[in-house]
Amino acid sequence: MCLLGRSRMNALESHLEIDEGLYSRQIYVLGYDAMQRMTGSSVLVSGMKGVGVETAKNIILAGVKSVTVHDQGDAQWSDLSSQFFLSEGDVGQNRAVVSQRHLAELNSYVPVVAYTEELSEKFLSAFQVVVLTNSSLEEQLRISDFCHANNICFILADTKGLPPSCPSGPWFMASSVFLPLQGCPGVVTIACEEKQEHFENGGMVTFSRVEGMTELNNSEPQPVCVLGPYHLEIGDTTTFSPYHRGGTITQVKMPQTHSYEPLSATLTHPKIKIKDKGKLTHYCTLHMAFQALHAFQSKMGRLPRPRNQVTTSRSLVILARAVSLAQDLAGWQAPLDEELVRAFAAVSAGDLSPINAVIGAMAAQEVLKAASGKFTPLDQWFYFDAWECLPEQEHSVPLSEQDCAPRGSRYDGQIAVFGADFQERLGQQKYFVVGAGAIGCELLKNFGMIGLAAGKGGRITVTDMDTIERSNLNRQFLFRPQDVSKQKSEVAAAAVRHMNPYTNVTAHQDCLGPDTEQLYGDNFFLGLDGVATALDNPQARVYVGERCVQYLKPLLDSGTEGTKGHVQVFVPFLTESYGHAMDLAEKTYPLCTLRHFPTAIQHTLQWARDQFEGLFKKSAENVNTFVPREALEKLELVHSSLQEKPLSWGECVAWARRLWEQLFRNDIQQLLYNFPPDHVRHSPSYRKSGSSPSPLFPLPLDTHMAFILAASRLFAQTHRLQVSGDEVAARQVLLVLCLPPFQPCQGLHIPTTDQELKETSDTVGKESTMGHRPLPSLSALLGTGLTPLSLCPSKGDDNSNFHLNFIVAASNLRAENYGIPTADWLQSKRIVGRIVPAIATTTAAVAGLVCLELYKLVWGHKDLGSYRQSFLRLAEPMFIFSFSVSLPHSQFCQKTWTCWDRIEVPGVTGSGEEMTLGDLRDHLQKEHGLALRMLLYREAVLYAAFWSSEKLKEQLANR
The missing domain is CATH 2.40.30.180 (Ubiquitin-activating enzyme E1, FCCH domain)
Structure with a gap:
């Protein structure tokens, strides 16, 4: 991949309103301003083979102004290896025309046009960004020079089998972070x-x-x-x-300007983004090999025949030598690895969906950088290869030209790299995909393209209990607007079957966990070849990892956050397990920090959510618990809730105003009474808060009124009161409402540590005052036929029912108390809902890397050095590849064991009878020298040496 150009590209200003319901996760990545700038850019993507359609798909999902897809060629059988919007019935039709119909469905805000003529300068001048894929070197040079002279960003992306390249164009300003x-x-x-x-x-x-x-x-x-x-x-x-x-x-981050040379200059003096410092010669050779390949294709009118070691490889090496000599004469001296050129020639006719996914994602991200002015552009060439996906030499027979020859199959592009036998092996695989969200959709698409489980005996099982939401459509590209509210797994499975009718995929809607082990038990897991997770829940991933260890199955794990992504593969008896690799410590805040000494908006938002839960959920639960049965321990809270029962909208507003006074004036004044601003002996928690808190005044500010209205409406909802929620009427109530002045509570102790808070709570819990009140006063409040209160469970990412209105207003008022910068609605929603920022480009890249590891698993690679852990940041861009972590070993009873090892027990005695627990104990002692002290199955104790003799006798006889 390469980014090329010269002059500054001005990101066009756009004042279109951004659809937050659709783009919310992406806005968290790019920012609102960058999103608006992006909607002013028209993009041309030329070449609708695999990498071109991947690039176009990601750009359209992101939401630029418009996308034009260009191709003058017709679909061929080999295109079906990676072009997911072409079907067998489309062979012989123009690739751009067929693709346009499908691409246009991805985002209604982005017009998609197909163009099939030559790319004239007049036509090119209408675009802010031009992306070339699958084009000749002559075409690349011509268009690069034009774009360079006309301030148009030019991006070149190309893939040939396992080693793709991606250069990128003009300079622009990086936005502030x-x-x-x-x-x-x-x-x-x-x-x-x-x-x-x-x-x-x-x-x-x-x-x-x-x-x-x-x-x-x-x-x-x-x-x-x-x-x-x-x-x-x-x-x-x-x-x-x-x-x-x-x-x-x-x-x-100060604005920076980035300037690039045109393609003609960088061919002989390239700036190559090195992802592995030890491979400089490797990348330089690939740079020359691509140029030699262009020369070969121009001379022969075709790509080299796969695995032709006689004429093709020799010709390409000769051409590469010529390129190397020309570059030496130009002053750029780099050694040529002729063995690598031969390997390149052997696979250059290939077309792999996972490689196209990675390079297409990178190219699309560079387009978004150019269109939005966000993040750091590529400087200037990037080469990516995955030679480790080829068979390990010591474990296989070398692939021949006959193995990789085309067969008129939809997998010809992949067969050209790996051979027909490997393709058959892929079709027989049985895989379990856990999750059908963003990564799950991309994985399923790639699995369909490579032919996983598309043969006899093959099977993909995908499970996801979620339904499709509108916000999913921005990056979960298998879904369309008409699919909203349908099951993710069913729609995703149907979409993959449409892309490749031979794929055997079954959709489930079950949550994978202890409760579903009857469904996903021994028979299910023992029949699998591997598991791929597409989950955003660490605990669920750990559970899947444990099951993979239990059943000795490889696990492909991946995740994203914004432009960051990672991929890990866990192989039985070769790498560590998922549980060893993960740290599940979850961020928590001390209660005293939340209650009295917040220092960040995250603290005030958590405090606001706690207030919401206490006021509108727990109070209703307490009353509803008391209604059917007199729960005396909850009488005090019930009494308070019933005393405040409103009968009108005005009473709801008055309650909300008193709540405002208590939370944002009285409580703060009490805190200042206990801890004056210049007091030097308060706790470390108080000192860390920086500014001393300040009580708010009831000014008619938007935030203040937003809190009053949200609290009033929620209070009315809780008590099932039908009210208008009229703001004018609410303001009238506030004008006449009188509240008593604040009077500090003498002798009130405010805990400054969580330990103090616990001790105080324990003391208060022993001194309930309500229990001594006579019940008749409570009975008077109950009356007859009390209707249960309506619960308001907090939904942090739900805009409806005023939940988020209350939380955002309360949090920002609390932040004003403590001099903490406030957060807008969108940012608050992300923090409260624990929403992970997401963008389609990262998801696509990660899924592509997962499938590269899948190739190795299907080959059965035994060398730890063949597997990679991948970490990427497309914002820089940065790729880090490391070897998978080797397997930790432990010693016990002079034996070495790992997390993948287990003691195999026959299950029957020598006489053929099923083992009793006593037989198992004796077997462990005799065969392994283990004296059994305790035997557990999860939480259940099956055997304990300290049990009484009667219980031991009874238990040991069980089978």
């Missing part, structure tokens, strides 16, 4: 507990909300020197005012 952190003067100490981005030496920061040293506020960005993870040096502050408290430090 902000990270708020708290700090102190001189040497700034970062006190925020939240996950931080790393500061860099020379990185630029700005300051705000600093009390005392106000010279820092709103100053120009200044460089920092990193002293440690939480300490930064900002230079001389001796002349500044004394620092008092608080402050926010914001990391700012």
Whole structure:
């Protein structure tokens, strides 16, 4: 892949409203401003073979202004190996015309046009970004020069078997990325507990909300020197005012300009993005091999025949030598690996869906960078190969020209690389795909293209209990608007069968876990060849990993977050297990931080959600529990809820106003009464909060009124009160409502640590006052025929029913109390709903890398060095590939064992009878020298040596 160009491309401003319901996960990746700029760019994608359709698909899902797909060629059988929008009935028809129909369904906001004529300069001038795939070198040079001269971003993406290339074009401004952190003067100490981005030496920061040293506020960005993870040096502050408290430090990425040479210049003097420093010669050879391949194709009118080791390889090596000599004369000297050129010639006629997925995702991400001005562009050539997917030499017979010859099959592009026998082996595979979301859709698409489980005895089982939501359509490309509310697994399976009718895929809607082990038990797992997870739940992935260890099945795991992604493969008796690789520690906040000393918007949002749960869910649960049976331990909370039962909209508003007063004025004033701002002996929790809290005043601000209205409506809903929710009427109630002035509570103890809080709660729990009240007063409140209250379970990513309205308003009011920067609706929704930022490009790249590891599993690779753990960041772009982690070994009773080892027990005695528990104990002692002390099956104790003799006798006789 290569990015080429010269002049700055101005991202066109667009004022189109962004559909947050569709693009919400992507907005979290790119930002709202970048999304709007992107909607001003028209993109041309030329070449509708595998890599071209992958690129176009990702760009359309992202939401640019328009996409034109171009191709003058007709569909061939070999195209079906990776072009998922072509079918067998489309062979002989124009690729662009056929693809346009399907691509246009992906996003109604993006017009998609097919073009089948030559690419004239007049036609090219209508686009802001041009992507070429599957084009001749002469065409690439012509269009590159035109784009370079006309400020059009030019991206070249090409794949040939296992080693693809991708260059990219003109320069543009990278958008700012902000990270708020708290700090102190001189040497700034970062006190925020939240996950931080790393500061860099020379990185630029700005300051705000600093009390005392106000010279820092709103100053120009200044460089920092990193002293440690939480300490930064900002230079001389001796002349500044004394620092008092608080402050926010914001990391700012300054706009940068990127300039690129045209293709003609970079052919002889390339800048190659090196993902492995030890492979410089390797990548330089691939750079020359691609040029030699263009020369061969121009001379012969075809690609080299697969595995033709006599004429084809010799010809390509000669051409590569000529390219190398020309580059030597031009001053760019790099050694030529002729053996690598021969290997390149052997597979260059191939067309692999996983490779196209990776390069198509990269090319699309570079388009989005050019269109949005977001992130760092590729500089300037990128080569990616996967030679490890070929058979290991010591374990196989070398592939021959006959093995890889075309057969008039939809898999000819893949057979050209791996041979027909391997294709048959792929068709017989039995795989379990857990999850049919974004990664699951891409995996299933790739599985369909490569022919996994498309033969006799093959089977793919996919399970997902979720239904399709509108926000899924932005990156889960197997789904369409008419599929919303349908089961993900069923729709995805049907889509894959449409792409490849031979794929044997079965859809389930079950949650994989202990409750479904009767369905997914011994018979199911023992019949599998492997498992691929597409889950966003770490606990679920650990469970799948444990099942794979139990049944000795390889596991393909992957995940994404924004432009970051990872792929790991776990192979029995070769690599570590999934459980060894994962750290499941979940971020939690001390209760005292949430209740009294918040320092970040995450704290105030969690506090607001807790308030929501307590006010509108738990209070209703308490009343509903009491209605059918008198639960005395809940009487106090029930009494409070019933006393506040409203009879009108005005009473709901009055309740909400009193709640506002308590939460954002009285509670804060009580905290200040206990801990005055200049008090020096308060807790570390209080000191870490930076600014002292300030009570809010009931001003007619939008946030204040938003809280009142949301709380009033939720209170009315909880009590099943039919009200209008009228804002005008609410304001009238507020005008006449009088509240008593705040009176501090003398002697009130406010815990400053979680241990103090626990001790206080234990004490209060022993001193319930309600239990001594006479029941008749409560009975009067109950009356007759009490209707259960309506529960409002919090749905952090649900815009309906005012749930999020309340949480966002309450959080931002709390943030104002403590001088914490507030968060807008979208950001709050992401944090509360724990929504993972997502974009289609990363998902596609990750799924492609998963399938490359799948090839190795199907071959049965035994060398640990063949498998890769992959980590990528398309924003940079950066790819890191490392060997899979070797298997940890342990010693016990002079035996070496691993997590994959187990003791095989025959299950029957020598006489053929089924073993009793006593027989098992004796077998372990005799055959393995193990004295059984306790035997467990999950939580159940099957045997314990300390049991009584009577119980042991009874238990040992069980079978």
